[in-house]
């Protein structure tokens with residue numbers, strides 16, 4: 001599996017659109033990558049927080065080996081991870097994206113599994 005190094009603009013637009021339509025609820029979803037570029041959302045029924053055991057099995061599945069991490073939205077203006085977010089990230093590994101209001105191309109950040117900010121290149 002190639003290391004994730006970039007994310008597509010199109011996917012960011014798609015995430016923000018979904019975040020807007022879920023507002024004031026959080027939008028939550030998995031991401032997949034192709035050749036190290038995160039460019040696909042993997043929608044999941046229910047919530048990750050409520051059913052982490054089931055998702056862990058899915059994460060380990062070889063079929064989903066190119067899952068990159070998670071994405072979720074915050075209904076406010078902060079894209080910093082909460083303590084609960086960091087706990088959640090640490091049990092998954094990978095790259096975790098948080099977007100916040102106003103849900104535009106500059107309102108997201110990416111974090112590693114310890115909640116440290118990652119710089120990820122943007123690509124078409």
Ligand SMILES: [Zn+2]
Pocket residue numbers: 072073074081082085098
């Ligand atoms: Zn959060």
